[in-house]
Amino acid sequence: MTSSFRFSLHATDGKARTGLISTPRGDVRTPAFMPVGTAATVKAMMPESVRDTGADILLGNTYHLMLRPTAERVNRLGGLHKFMNWDRPILTDSGGFQVMSLNDLRKLKEEGVTFKSHIDGSKHHLTPERSMEIQRLLGSDIVMCFDECTPYPVEEKASLASMQLSMRWAQRSRDAFGDRPGYALFGIQQGSVFRDQRAESAQKLRDVGFEGYAIGGLAVGEGQGAMFDVLNYAPDMLPEDKPRYLMGVGKPDDIVGAVKRGVDMMDCVLPSRSGRTGQVFTRRGVINIKNARHLDDPRPLDEDCTCPTCRKYSRAYLHHVFRSQEIISSMLLTWHNLHYYQELMAAMRGAISAGTFAQFEADFLTMRAQGDIEPI
Known part of the structure; x- marks a missing residue:
């Protein structure tokens, strides 16, 4: 294992990259999908099960x-990795x-944000410096800058001020993060759907x-069309030799489209x-398991899937078990979905390495367009 944080590119195919x-x-193999463990758990999953799906990293x-x-409590108990x-x-x-997202519970100033907890209404103050301190106490390997996520729709002037x-x-996040060998701090490009603002943001982050x-x-x-319009140029504004992370995305076709445009x-x-x-994700699109058509169906969700559920x-x-609200329903369906997402990432990594990403994308879209198998 390395003692430092490094990124290496192994192959490119068009703008798509693997490394x-x-x-x-x-x-962490890229392109990478990070399952979300909001409160120190990926809901309905054991950590070893998340790893078994192929995940290299969690959020x-x-x-x-x-x-x-x-x-502070997580830190006293040995940090987030040990805790979870x-x-x-x-x-x-x-x-x-x-x-x-707490718009009505917050006050935003130059110094930072004061907000009320959605849990008990208690008051908290979050600044770039405090965000860096919290993430250091948690012990996360990749730390994100504190930013204001610009909402959409937004007027150009308001977007510029926010960016x-x-x-x-x-x-301020960079200054507060300090020198921490082995740990990484990521900057966040903002600018909504305005190209000149995205360019200004990228340059300031590079500086x-x-x-x-x-x-x-x-x-x-903003919708997929507007998102892809931005992704047609935004990743190119960022350094080629550093990882590029698209936050909060998404559906399988969003992910394929983002990788195609240079996201890691x-x-x-x-x-x-x-x-x-x-809701279940498969090669043939989305299945709604609550529908009555599945009542007597002895077949798996996906004949070609190797996850334990299938x-x-x-x-x-x-x-x-879904209709009965049994806990195992959440466990099995989440496991399958996470497995499908990681299988998708592995397929894209293979296609980029082989120089066949365009064919992969065409096959992916064709298969999804077919829809679910015929009911029995």
Whole structure:
């Protein structure tokens, strides 16, 4: 294992890239999908099961962990890795996105954000410096700058002010992060859907200097078309020799489209949240397990899937336990969804290495367009 944080590119195919992020806690193969472990757990999954799906890295949530059980408590108990029994890399977001979503519970100033806890109404103050302290106490391997996630839709003037505030906070985050060998700090590009603002943001981040760069302010309601329009140029504005992370994305076709445009890392609650609500991702699109068509179906969710859910359980059983609100339903459907996402990432890594990404994308879209297998 390396004692430092490094990124190496292994192959490119068009703008799509495959490579390796090396950290003291292990390697992350890119393109990488990071399952979301908001409150120090990927809901309905054991950590070893998450690893078995092929995940190299998890995402933890600064906002939620600072409120409960508190970063100080996690630190006293040996850090987030030990606390949640995950010995591989962890990325923590900075809390900026959650603070945006608390619009009516927050006050935003140059210094930082004052907000009320959604749990008990208690008052908290989050600044770039405090965000860095919390993430240091948690012990995450990849730390995100504290930023304001610009909402959508937004007027150009408001977007510019928000982006420039985030860039000032990026410098303060860098200063507060300090010198921490083996750990990485990622800057976050903002600028909504405005190309000149994205360019200004990218340049300011490059001037500060980070171990990796994220594309923020997307997947916040702008739709796939607008997101892809931004991704046609935004990743190219960021350093080629550093990882590029698209925050909060997404659906399988969002992910393939993002990788095609030069993105290396993604995260989303979708596979785990969908598992708990009966939505299943397969090569042939989305299955709704609560539908009556599955009631007597002895077939697996996906004949070609190697996950334990597909190897051992029928659609009829999965329909039954979901309708009965049994806990095993969330476990099995989440496991399958996470397995599918990691299988998708592995297939893209293989296609990029082989120089066949365009064919992979065409096959992926053709298969999804077919829809689910015919009912019995």
